Amino acid sequence: MMTQSPTTDLEHDAVLALQQLPDPEPPLAQGLCPTVVAGKLDLLLLAIEALDRTGAELMMMVVKELELNGVIPNRVLLWQLRGANPLRRAHNRRLLTLNQARALLLVLVYLAKRLTILIRQLLLAGEQLQQHGVDLSHHPRLDDYCQRFRTHFRKRMNPRRERLQIYRDDERLNLLAIDLLHQLLFCTGTCGAQRIWASLFVGEVL
Template sequence: MRPSLQTVTAPASVQDLTLTRTPDGQQLENIKSHLDLILLALESLSGIGSEAMLLAAKELNLEKVIGDRVTLWRLRQSNPLRKSSGGRKKLDVEEARSLVLIICHLAQQEQDNIRRACALLEQMTEQGKEPHRAALLGDYLDNFSNTYQERMDEESPAPPEFLVRLAFKLLIDLLFYGATNGHRRLWLALMDHATE
């Protein structure tokens, strides 16, 4: 009997996240916003908070960049869509890379939950049923919508249809970001998103 081959994946690294050119100020603003929304989706689905994010930073040896709650809070608050004007207004490329690695690390840890939610979304859609009627998806949508409206600064409340589409798009994205080379996928998506 031959021994089975095991797939060994290299740990995600900041060196994997290269740039062809440095993003300008507006592109960094777009990147900040998108990273914060992805974290919001992850929080809404799995209930993780800053402790899990800081633990992920420690496990990935990113403590020099994101080592405490205040630093993390300032990075999240730097999202120009947020209500609070507090926090830092600037996100540098190194911090963006670190957040990408943290998001993908957490998405890998939550992969079972993400897969279950995506499979349920597909099943409900195929059956022509409202996705929010499934408990897992309903809770996710409620958490996402409530937290979005609580944190984001908008002159008028976001329409429920917009929040549903955004929440489900981010959920599906998380499925890919938690997979092998998810950090590269997210990094490329951010670079694409930054130019929109």
């Protein structure tokens, strides 16, 4: 009697997870995502990195835990997928396939859920500081997150891109960093993965 392949068993949950994120309407040309999708995913992952000092090693551990190795087999491809963001200095003109975008999103949602309490705390702190007209530097953890986000952003994004000209000063980058926290929290809610997936195909990158 034939036995089922262990590889098939291993990939079953990953296939189901990928299938929960439907193809966008209208269908994409050749099944490739527009660059706006790569840009949004990369910025959200950048915010995760700033929150948790998350590196490629941890992301690949999540890829393995979610059994997404068939889509993102190694760190080199992960780096290339991040480089599909057209705003990056090291933009590689790659277009993500739907499954590559799905896999990045599932990693993102997994990490965001792990950080839900911290994200809520930072957003609450930001709202309280704003209500009292107090600079975010008065909240060390929020200030630390924004500083790391600004550092990552300026190191990795191409300052010559027209879309990035408004982010020359710290205040605008802080606002972007906090907006991304709202989006990360959105990921952690009911049907968060499906809802953020749909939002990737609407609007501009920033």
